[in-house]
Amino acid sequence: MGFSNDVKSELLREPMREECCARAEMCAFFMMAGSISLKGFSSYALTVSSENAAVVRYGFTQIRQFLGIAPELRTARTTQLGEHLRYQMTVEGEDAMRVMEWLDMKDSEAFLGIRREPSEAILEKDCCKRAYIRGAFLTNGWLNMPEKAYHLEFAVQDERHAEILAGLLSGFEIHAKAVLRKTQWVVYVKDYEQLSEALGVLGAFQAYMSLENVKILKQLHNNVNRQMNCDDSNTDKTVRAAEAQLQDIEYIQEHGGLDQMPRPLQQIAEARINYPDANLAELGALLDPPIGKSGVNNRIRRMMAFAQQLRESRGEI
Ligand SMILES: [Zn+2]
Structure with missing residues (x-):
């Protein structure tokens, strides 16, 4: 339902196959849509949650594919903004350690020994920067119907993640803005050119084409109206x-x-x-x-x- 989900489904049909990119994408899942809890002495549980079942299912498949670990899948009800079902995948104990190692999240100097932002190694290559943006879009992104407005946004938990994401986008000539909306940071792009660039970076080429069609039709109507007047x-x-x-x-x-x-x-x-x-x-x-x-x-x-x-x-x- 909606352009957002269409684009997500399009992306999910093409999983990340290179390990470097799969890792960067999963890093975005855990950084942007994840939470960490302590399970006893130096044992952790990492959870990724989303309202989109297909996105969580994809995360599960990728983790199993690359690490041979099967995260636990759950649904949870949330009453935030009306009742919703959220889908979650969790890894605990040894499995959580392996995931953290893979995602380069361990850092003895950080709080609880866990890095809360992607390391330089994760985002070293361009292909991986794209993959990180893709992961962020899958878990935290939203697109308006282009017939209504050209608008892409990522809802992120704090200013630091907003900065990281905006920084990555600007590396691809996409100049996103970051604002604090109530309690959430939002990184967004509004203009047609920028939006279409962003869809290109995400690798959503079908969506890219349908965006172009919408623009042509809009232009046509504007021009005819202008002429009629x-x-x-x-x-x-x-x-x-x-x-x-x-x-x-x-x-x-x-x-x-x-x-x-x-x-x-x-x-x-x-x-x-x-x-x-x-x-x-x-x-x-x-x-x-x-x-x-x-x-x-x-x-x-x-x-x-x-x-x-x-x-x-x-x-x-
Ligand atoms: Zn890569």
Whole structure:
């Protein structure tokens, strides 16, 4: 349900296979969604919890795969913000020690001997930095429906983790902001370009494509609306023509036909979307390489014929 879960499911279908990355990703699970409790003298229990059962299940599978340890799975009820079911995996005693060793969490100078942030060794390579961000997204990330707003956020427990995450993102040219919202730190990205970069870093390429489609449709609607509000009689004809073209482009786009058109027609469609009020000569000048007015006219006719054919093939005429 929702874009967030779609993206998470997409990521979970491609597990981290390299050990270095699997380790960095699990480190994010334990750092960002984990808790540690003491079980008697120098014996610990590490727990990861999430409202997303598939995410916890994935953590379980990865730990078993790389360490041969089967964490204990549980569900717990929480009354925080209404009643929810939370899914948890826990490792204790010897198993917890092995997990901590694997994740480089042991540090004799830290409180209880446990490091609360990822060590440099864990985040040394770029592939592992991505994997850490991916892990953080799976456990603590949320995305709005792009039709409503371009918005990605990570809810983290404290300022230090917010800083680490924002730092990692900025290494990939994603300039996230961190704010304190009530008791929780939130690291977020709002702008389209940044969001699409972030989906690329996460490796969510299907989501990346659907984000782009949403943007094209949004642009199309804005442009048509802007044109409808323009009542200059001189441009009226161009506007009406452009509007009809945009409707055709939108139709083609909605039925997945954009990629099936020859490249020259795709180019003219793109130019029309970006410059809805350009006349034919201007449109031609915008192409690479530029073409003349009659060339533009020809391509537009072919593009509209393509839309017509598509409608016919779908029995809509
Ligand atoms: Zn790696």
